[in-house]
Amino acid sequence: MGSYSRFRRAGRLACAMLVVVGMLVGAGALFARGAGEDAEYPSRAVTYVIPFDAGGQSDITAQYQREGLERALGVDVVIRHQAGGGGALAWSALARGSTDGYTISGNNIPHIIIQPLVRENAGYETEDLRPVYLFQTTPIGLAVAANSPFDTLDELIEHARANPGQITVSGSGTHTGHHLAIMQLQYLSGTQFTYIPATGAAPSVANFLGGHTQAILGNSDDLVQHRDAMKILAIGTTERFHALPDVPTFIELGYDFTAGIDRGVTVARDTPEEVVRRLEAAFDAVSRDPDFIARMEALGFEQHQIGADEFAAHIERKTREITTVLRELGEL
Amino acid sequence: MIKDRIAALVLVGVGVFAWIEAQRYGPMSRLFPQVVAVALVVLSLFLFASSFSARSRRAAAERQAESSEGERPDVRGVLLSLLVIVAWTLLLEVLGVWTSSVIAFVALVIILRSTERAAVVWRSVALGVVLVTGFVLLFRVVLRVPLPEGVLW
Amino acid sequence: MPSLLEALLTVGHPVNLMLVALGVGAGIVVGALPGLTATMAIALLVPFTFGMNVVHALVLLGGIYCGAIYGGSYAAILINTPGTPAAIATTFDGFALAKKGHAYRAIVVATIASAIGGLVGVAFLLFLAPPLARASLQFGPPEFFWLTVFGLTIIATISPRSTVKGLIGGALGLLIGTIGIAPVDGRVRYAFRTIALQNGITLIPALIGLFCLPEILDMIASRFHRETAIPYRPQRHMLRRVWRLVARKPWLLLRSSVIGTVIGIIPGAGANIAGMVSYNEAVRVSRKPHEFGEGSLEGITASEAANNAGVGGSLVPLLTLGIPGAPPAAVLLGALLLKGMRPGAELFTVHASVTYTFMFSLVVANIVLLPLGILLGKGASKVVTGLPTTVLAPLVFFLSVIGAFAIQNNVGDVYVMLAMGLVGFLGRRVGFQPGPIVLGLILGAMCEQGLVQSMLMGRAAGTPVAIFFTRPISIVLIALTVLSALWPVLARVRQRHTRDEAAAHIHPIVEEKRDD
Known part of the structure; x- marks a missing residue:
């Protein structure tokens, strides 16, 4: 009995001590954070959330940006991955999260626009997120196999018009840049393709290279890498793409649309204006670094230096464009 | 054995629910879950039915004997x-x-x-x-x- | 081949050797923690390699990859929870051995099998990468569909007590796998307008929940050594004995390694499935199939040789085509691109010396893995079997929580882990094992993807049904599926046959007895 009560006493004591220690630590943490809020932003590490898997294009770009950002902001920048729901997991967390600017997130167009349009509850609305900076586009191009009978986009479209749904086109995911591109092409040319969505860019390329689809909507970097195995018919840039100067744009060929994945960075909507501007300036500094631009272009990206206001206008424009296409094609 | 029956009925419920819920989806996203739901229901019904067989009763009794051998679970x-x-x-x-x-x-x-x-x-x-x-x-x-x-x- | 020689010399450099060992060690530790997969291990350590030169970075990451896939076996053996999904099949026999007090022996077997499997995988990578990568592209949607159907026949093997319950578990897993965004039309299924379910049930939290939580609760229920640790008894000549035992099964090792390599090469399949398929084949070929699940060393060998062979396999399409064969390879792709190295022909011309250094470092990693694994394994089994339940149970749960959280930095995943844990716990009371459920969950997404993609392809080509049955690899897979599904029946016939034969002879059946 004696030892039992001693145990009980010991247990209670342990609990009491833990509570005290816990409160002290917590108070310390709160105090430290409280003091931090008064100081100028940023005063502690900034978390840069990548809404996709490690090793993807968004991740690679962020890894390159990190050092420059740390220099520009003067604090640590921690990259963390929160993949899921095609980006929705991270964006819904950001929309509901704190507005202090210490959590920023990659922003991918068109995903961030389409998801709230087509899902019952994506967990966020595009307007819940405040665009900060747009730094990059991966143009999307359309290609067929090297031994394909089609040599130009017109021949492909001609065939598709005569045989609706017969041409299979590989791409990455549904309600993504690739999916939107095929929808826009169908809408503008009045044809019908069979879009075969894969779980990512790599499996999509594998499906195409294995001859399981006749055409592919591929990211510029994949097109550059595998150009020997394919004929690239058109690319979704406004002007000719630097890495593929012989490939015409869709616009040149008479289909007035651009296709690509725009990458930028975003924060929660109610983040203070001066915090947004501070981040904008930091990303601007990084994005103008010639070394960074050269490295990114070598990987097959198109670099931009677009600030918060222009970025917001771009999202608005894209939203209108996408809504029209989706509505016309009966997706909404 | 009684446990088997309860589990089987719960799973039949899950399967039926999954099938009905999937009715709302498009033809492409409905197909797979509905096929699986049907399989789940059929298999669960089989489990339910076979729990009445003599063999399963014997197995259950054996298992009971086995588990009561050890110490009383906490x-x-x-x-x-x-x-x-x-x-x-x-x-x-x-x-x-x-x-x-x-x-x-x-x-x-x-x-x-x-x-x-x-x-x-x-x-x-x-x-x-x-x-x-x-x-x-x-x-x-x-x-x-x-x-x-x-x-x- | 000057680049080959140069690569050999670079690998032999002490700094590189040290980095390989460091990577393997770190990989083992991370892989052994439940919830921290090989993919996570590499992703978490990529930032550390940022300032390094290409060779150092790749050598380190390669070591981590090998170490982590192997390290998953520790948790599988010691606490019945696959440390990485690749080690699922290792739990079947590993934990059974641990319960009998032979945890260390199980780890030694896993180590030897992993090292040999790993070496076979790297050998394929070194000598046959380009033709194998081209062949892997023949694997299109219909082949994926049939591969997963074949994978589902494993259920019969891993639920010997009740096939029906195994099948039900598999169906449940497949159904759970459909939660979230549908592969073709992007429709959100079974989410009931919640955000948490929109993302689907992530494999890792489900895996931890189904395996780990029931194990903790069973540990508690059985009052298994509460505060007093069982003394750790080292066995004499254990290493040599186990070595001899494993070496006596060269075919098992080779077959498992080749299965692992091949499945690793197929983009998207990966080590998770490799271990289970190899286990399934081992059971089928074995002369003592009844021993599987009760602590068969063959079972551990099959699973571990295959999953580590998958490492080399998954790098085959990665290095030659830039298409990762498995999720950890996808993160490695990112690391390669970060260093300005583009997979493809360039890797074998412009960067040949770096590429071959990387491949050779994998050979070194698998060799280093032997002593390092045996050493760490001894430590781990000593510590874990020595911990009283009062510490072990909460600790394992704590690790489960942070493991489930860390995979996507998402608290929702912790709830998923808990919910799946309750399913697993209740299921176990009724005789449902976690293996089939997890198998269904892993294969479900791939299966549906293959099915609907094939249907789209077939519809476009005007052959909606024929596309499933006319392609050569598909036909092979269908034959394998039928064979696998009928195997229990065939095995029973064979057993009866041999029994009759034995009865015909007058000699008594002498059971082979080993005192290891």
Whole structure:
């Protein structure tokens, strides 16, 4: 009995001590954070959330940006991955999260626009997120196999018009840049393709290279890498793409649309204006670094230096464009 | 055996529900879940039916004999631990991973102890606090995984 | 081949050797923690390699990859929870051995099998990468569909007590796998307008929940050594004995390694499935199938040789085509691109010396893995079997929580882990094992993807049904599926046959007895 009560006493004591220690630590943490809020932003590490898997294009770009950002902001920048729901997991967390600017997130167009349009509850609305900076586009191009009978986009479209749904086109995911591109092409040319969505860019390329689809909507970097195995018919840039100067744009060929994945960075909507501007300036500094631009272009990206206001206008424009296409094609 | 029947009926329910819910989806996203739901229902019905067979009764009796051989399971310990584990998960974001884990650790040590020697219990608690602290530091500082902080730590 | 020689010399450099060992060690530790997969291990350590030169970075990451896939076996053996999904099949026999007090022996077997499997995988990578990568592209949607159907026949093997319950578990897993965004039309299914379910049930939290939580609760229920640690008894000549035992099964090792490599090469399949398929084949070929699940060393060998062979396999399409064969390889792709190295022909011309250094470092990693694994394994089994339940149970749960959280930095995943844990716990009371459920969950998404993609392809080509049955690899897979599904029946016939034969002879059946 004696030892039992001693145990009980010991247990209670342990609990009491833990509570005290816990409160002290917590108070310390709160105090430290409280003091931090008064100081100028940023005063502690900034978390840069990548809404996709490690090793993807968004991740690679962020890894390159990190050092420059740390220099520009003067604090640590921690990259963390929160993949899921095609980006929705991270964006819904950001929309509901704190507005202090210490959590920023990659922003991918068109995903961030389409998801709230087509899902019952994506967990966020595009307007819940405040665009900060747009730094990059991966143009999307359309290609067929090297031994394909089609040599130009017109021949492909001609065939598709005569045989609706017969041409299979590989791409990455549904309600993504690739999916939107095929929808826009169908809408503008009045044809019908069979879009075969894969779980990512790599499996999509594998499906195409294995001859399981006749055409592919591929990211510029994949097109550059595998150009020997394919004929690239058109690319979704406004002007000719630097890495593929012989490939015409869709616009040149008479289909007035651009296709690509725009990458930028975003924060929660109610983040203070001066915090947004501070981040904008930091990303601007990084994005103008010639070394960074050269490295990114070598990987097959198109670099931009677009600030918060222009970025917001771009999202608005894209939203209108996408809504029209989706509505016309009966997706909404 | 009775357990089999309950499980089978629950799973039939799950399957039927999944099938009906999938009715709302498009032809491409409906196909796979509905096929699986049908399989689930058929298999569960088979389980339900076969639980009445003589062979399954014999097997159940055997299993009963097998399980009653050993020591009596610690039902109280399991239920209390489950409570602690659920509370632990819910408090994770409120209190922070370190605080909630340390509290839950102590609670589990107290629930699971079979000795009354305080020294032994203390040793478990101390070991627990050291391990939790060590792992939290490993994740936060070395691997930079932002574990939930909550109001405390 | 000057680049080969140069690569050999670079690998032999002490700094590189040290980095390989460091990577393997770190990989083992991370892989052994439940919830921290090989993918996570590499992703978490990529930032550390940022300032390093290409060779150092790749050598380190390669070591981590090998170490982590192997390290998953520790948790599988010691606490019945696959440390990485690749080690699922290792739990079947590993934990059974641990319960009998032979945890260390199980780890030694896993180590030897992993090292040999790993070496076979790297050998394929070194000598046959380009033709194998081209062949892997023949694997299109219909082949994926049939591969997963074949994978589902494993259920019969891993649920010997009740096939029906195994099948039900598999169906449940497949159904759970459909939660979230549908592969073709992007429709959100079974989410009931919640955000948490929109993302689907992530594999890792489900895996931890189904395996780990029931194990903790059973540990508690059985009052298994509460505060007093069982003394650790080292066995004499254990290493040599186990070595001899494993070496006596060269075919098992080779077959498992080749299965692992091949499945690793197929983009998207990966080590998770490799271990289970190899286990399934081992059971089928074995002369003692009843021993599987009860602590068969063959079972551990099959699973571990295959999953580590998958490492080399998954790098085949990665290095030659830039298409990762498995999720950890996808993160490695990112690391390669970060260093300005583009997979493809360039890797074998411009960067040949770096590429071959990387491949050779994998050979070194698998060799280093032997002593390092045996050493760490001894430590781990000593510590884990020595911990009293009062510490072990909360500790394992704590690790489960942070593991489930860390995979996507998402608290929702911790709830998923808990919910699946309750399913697993209740299921176990009724005789449902976690293996089939997890198998269904892993294969479900792939299966549906293959099915609907094939249907789209077939519809476009005007052959909606024929596409499933006319392609050569598909036909092989269908034959394998039928064979696998009928195997229990065939085995029973064979057993009866041999029994009759034995009865015909007058000699008594002498059971082979080993005192290891």
